[in-house]
Amino acid sequence: MLMRMGIRIFTVLAALMLAVRVSAQGNDPIIIGAVFNSTGWMAEYDQPAQRGAEIAVEMINEAGGVLGRPLELRVLDGETDPPVVFNAALQLIEGGAQFIITPSDFDIGGPASAAAQEAGLVGLSPGASSPLFGATALGDKQFTVAAWTNYGSAASAAFGIEEKGWQTAYVIIDTSIDYSNSQGLYFIDAWEALGGTVVGRDTFVQGGQDFSGQLQRLQALPEQPDVIFIASYMPDLGTIIRDIRALGITTPILGGDAYDTTAFYAVLGEQFGNEIYFSTHSWMGEETGAEMVAFIERYQSRFGVPPDNSFIALGYDAVQVIARAVEAAGSTDGDAVAEAMREMDFTLLSGNLDWQGVETGHETLKDLFIIEVQGGAPSFVMRLLPEYVPAA
Template sequence: GWKTAYVVTDQFIAYTKSLSKYFVEHYANIGGKILLEDTYTNGDNDFSAQLARLQALEEKPEVIFISSYGSDIAFIIRTLREVGIDSPVVGGDSYDDPALHEALGERFGNDIYYVTHTFMSPEAHPDMPKFLELYRAMYGEDPDTAFVATGWDTIMLLAQATEIAGTTDGDAVARALESNEFNLLTGKLRYKSAEEGHEPDKAAAMVALEGGKPVFLGWRRPKNPPKP
């Protein structure tokens, strides 16, 4: 695995800051070494200072974690690649964005890996074709990201729990949610006990960009993730 990392965090919203926080903590827990943590503000369109600090490192990072969103992810990756920095790039579900994939294109959209909610093909789940058929019937087009499946799964989760409980009684449904695993479009999910705060224990979809096109790598369920 990748033993050293460079981390750059977009400071504009809490999401990108918390994502980097969890990455840094978990990476250290599995024996990784952070060579440098740096920051960026969404919309700056200037990565020269961060680039200089990265290039000044005595050791080249084996992986780069970029926690940002929108067009700024593409801007940072293109900046790195144009000066010959070819370390793999990893990130979160903000990379699940067709506009980002298009902006990176065939030239820059390689050796990039991210986790998201699901992958919109039968590879991810046998019920995906049914979902896509229903989506097309309602909206007249294919969904462009995995985020659309989260709303579907919210309803299906309650439906499955109600079916297991055999009643719509709230306490019974809650017990069903607490004591079962659910196979959803967005991954297998179970909840921890009440004593553990009912933290969700959930699989995530791992996706790679190859030539600017997303490729499903499979489901991953993290072991010992940091506490929220």
């Protein structure tokens, strides 16, 4: 009798202890580790994404969290240095991160994604747009919120030919990283596929700051092209365009999402920031919709300034994607969440997003936004989903 009572008491106590453990786990935060570069050239793109991510975490927690658990964002600086980025991701994973948000570039952010894949975790970049950032090169749990450069370049080409009526283009490519190199090559493909003519091309490597050779070759053309496409990123992107304009060349300039920064507009100013057009991932203005208007108010209240580039929206969306996929999967398990991400269609702050399967590398289907720069200030032109897209 006493033995049976002892067994019952032990069983009840064990059940209570299990319930306490489950309850405690249920209240534990879901930890999102993020490597956002706050130093080096990538800070221009990652710091806006970090601010967007912070707002997303705040808003989700205010609404009750995910699966009844709060989100916690832990951030480390990758110093725009791939080995540092990799070690930062490892440190976050060892500290309990269940997801990794990586820097917005394949060459810099890829190591963080590799660390996440090795640990069996979903890795997600807000703004990496090289087609290498995805399942093919990095693994089946790796994604980017951004449209790949084949889509961005195709959108720029379609805008130039179909909307502006330009026929001839001169292309200058920064070959230092896959982002800008692939962007330039995809533009040439799309431009020619749409019936345009590339009258010449040139290259440079980020960090040189001396574009005298490129400028001489541009000036020596027998006839100036309808448009100059420049595939690069800050800071050299702003420098080469400023130098082109300083020579008195007023030919329209076309480009991609790396133009979408406050520093870009500041370098060019009213004098040199004219007749520039680029494709990017969103537009931080009322033209994007009511959700964006509400977000702008929240952002301005939180940071004291209005949001100024699409990487803010991409950082916000990265956290939203993780939260919604975890809810759909009912779990933080990497395989389950990755499968949910592939199966779901997302309506996000930056626009609609649909990832394709592992066999495509998690190709991102997403609208692009065309922005115009006049007097050193950007303005919205249109949304554009190109019909012709070069194969990645």
